[in-house]
Amino acid sequence: MYIHCICTFPIFESTLSRANLPRNMIENSMFEEEPDVVDLAKDSTFPALDPDEVAFEPRSSRLLVRGLGQHDMDEDEEDCESSARLLGMSFMNRSAAHRSSSSPYTRQAPPRSCSRPSGRTMIVCVLFLVIVASLTMVMYFLPGCNFTKRGCQRTNKTTPSEQVYPVSTNGELFPWAQLRLPRSIHPLSYDLTLDPDLDNMTFTGRTVISMSVLHNTKLIVLHSSHLNITKATFKPGDGEARDVTVLEYKPRQQIAVKFSEELKTGQYCVLTLDYSANLSHTYDGFYNSSYTDTDGNKRVLAATQFEPLAARKAFPCFDEPSFKATFLIRISRKPTYLTLSNMPQAKSTPLLNGLIQDEFEKTIVNMSTYLVAFIVANFTPISSHVSETQVSVYSVPDKKEQTDYALDTACKLLEFYNDFFEITYPLKKLDLVAIPDFLAGAMENWGLITFRETSLLVGKQSSNLEKQVVASVVAHELAHQWFGNLVTMRWWNDLWLNEGFATYMQYMSLQTVLPQLDIGNLFLAVRFRALDDDALNSSHAVSMDVNKPEQVEEMFDSVSYEKGASILLMLNASLPGDQQFRKGIIQYLKQFSGLNTDTNDLWNSLTQVFSAQHPNVSEMMSSWTSQKGFPLVTVSRKGGQVTLTQEHFLLTSDNATQTSSLWNIPVTYVTDNCSLAPECRQMFNLKTKSGKTQKSVKWLKLNYRNTGFYIVDYGDEGWAALISALSNNVSVLTQEDRASLIHNIFALSRLGRVSFHQVLNLLKYMSNETQTSPVTEALLQLNVLYQLLDQRQEHSLVARMKSYIKHQFASLMDKQTWKEEEEESVSKQELRSALLKMACSLNEEKCIKQARAQFKQYVESNGTLRIPGDLQQVVFTVAAQSNEDWETLLSMYGQATYDAEKRKMLRGLASTQDPRRIVWILKAGLRGGLIQTQELPLVIYTVCHGFAGYLFVWDFIQENWDSLIEKFPVGSFAIQTIIKSATSQFSTQAHLNQVEGFFSSLKERGSQMRSVQEALETIRLNQRWMDKNLPTLQKWL
């Protein structure tokens, strides 16, 4: 999946947003190194749970309930795991930091220094064990509670081996008490028949699942959500088919069939389920969408989005990534529609009711359920061929002429990947489809990739900057056809194996295939943002324990995507030559083709290939995937001796959060002797707390081109030497290295390591800076501070900051033109776009005048005269500040057909400072219609970054929370964006209390989300930064 990251626009953005995080009260006190304890403890901070909640709360139910001798699971792993939990598993996890990768049930150990429990941890663990033991005894002896739906009742005489089960919808006990499915049954193939009715927004279906019995069992458990099962039959091996009763337990979205006789290992059987359901009105499952065509007619369609947990909303299935099977799909439609699915169409059959049934070829590969897809719509395609594969791009008919670029790009990239991975894309067709309602950026369904319209469609006149967006998303989704589809993570804890790789490949492939898109700048900026996010104490390890549905949703975040991609880049950059890494991943893909993997499988594959040059790849990379955060490397020099020291870079750093985490860091550096060419780069492997080397040089710059995932502090002298070198000659370092110095010094100032005065000293060199990355990074960082000051209403400081920025960037701002030049590089467009956005947001007279003139011309030409793509945003934003032009923009928005432009208009509209309009646009976004609900996170994000808007948004979120989580799942990236946007501008105790109070009142409706912890930490950091730096700013600005 491609997350529509709103943070690629350098200006009007906050990074400090991701700055700060206090832990939950309980975490603070004593348990901060113990995730399992933390969750239990968190639960206890809220009023008593009702019995329903307890029944499906996996942690508590496991601790109290999971017995020994459960025949219906992989005994070894399960027992090991349940015993671990019974014994207070944190401790066991610690001593077994890396579990055997052969377990199909592997979950990663929690992050941090698990293998070396400190004295304090030991005490905490012993205390914890005592508490757990006492609690267990109290719970066991006192209430005799079975935690079922019927409430807390005494069960029939319980014995220790007896399991406590929840209650099905029909009142019978549901025979399975866990969130993960038992592994005794494995599906082999699904035969799906679907009959959607787009007039009534309903569908009926029949799912025939052939499966094999892996262990003797009396039970089949699978997923189903919001499906009304009308008939179920079961056929064992060669036996007769017979009707069976299906039990359902809705809170866990599971159904089960019980048998009186055991199904035997090795046996084959078939379960057939008939059902009916409504098409979903949200953005997942089998959902309906509509659009208005150029003649003003409303057209309806139906599409799917299953990742991560929604295939079960369209058909009953074993909805976990490791239950791979083949699929044969049939869908009926009206003659005026077409259907699409993962595979090419095999045949079409007219039905008696006037409809047509399309049947697709059976998949030739085993697929995870989240990759299944089908669409019923009246789209039109354009097609081309890459060797044996037909590549097509589909859109609504009115937008057909916007599909050329996507088709051309997809073909080029498919060719590249076929060659690069040395494994040919296995299907005969690859469809890319733009869907009018689509929440994510895109979804990599095998053979049928779905996109938001803005991620796939570009006009003929579009600028390269707009094409860059489309090419990035296409490159990401195509990479998934190998990373994710062919080789899939075993469970969502290792989502980064999908998303980190696809993100890395997206940048890597575009650098080669479409170098004119200058994708390097974007990748660098993305790595900076990943560092900012990961500096919070509330961040998480790349690979981490994931148990609840909300936790699965939460894995779709910058750690899985951008940090994942960053550590892969670091690994690649630490290897000699550029073919080693490629050979390693080819080995991994070939070894696990069609299978599921975990993180250790990847490192083991790479070790086989790298053994000569890099024998410890597994040891090195585990330090980056199994613990949260990243290191701060401090350089100190005495004579010719250079000492490097590492520590955890943690913005919220106090006694409660201190860690002894160490990373295995491939430190790279260049010196004044040789600093630009790749050959200048030298390496130093820092594994321990500190290391020494000999260098007699004027200065050192670490983290060459910022390919490593760490921040560097050079100390007063080191910074002074670098600043002096840059003042003499900007070109003494690459532009990536200059941007990296700027990013690092702001981060260090946030941490309190360097004074703000020192930051300003470095920025002095900027008067000679002309390259995109250093300028955009400096503008972004200054803008964060500017906005915080603005919203704290520090008027005099705001005025001084404004004149500082104007003065610092005046000559560069003056040089920008308002015309698109022939053959203009993307990098140049990015630079211009960032500078002019900043100039206009500071109310720079010339900028405002130009922007208004451009808007006037555009309106007068009736939209025929085009504003250059990179300038549209600034022009629309300026226009939206005037009453009359806001109305004009709104009416143009209603008619615009070109989605990239339309989205910029929306951002303009949402940047209004008029309170009535702010309230209107928030409501319109929630309601859907003129402004699609999928755009609400963007609207909220934009409103929050205006002076007037952030308080309105905070009220809006509190009042409409239930509607929001109905549209966007708890924990999803959309909800993460909304929470972050709404709270990142707060910097006072009063706001902190409000945010804390509101979210803790939500309980199961979102109080446990990581983004809430991030929001609280960010507000505290903002508060701390303000307290500490306001006097400094008064002095230096």
Ligand SMILES: [Zn+2]
């Ligand atoms: Zn993805």
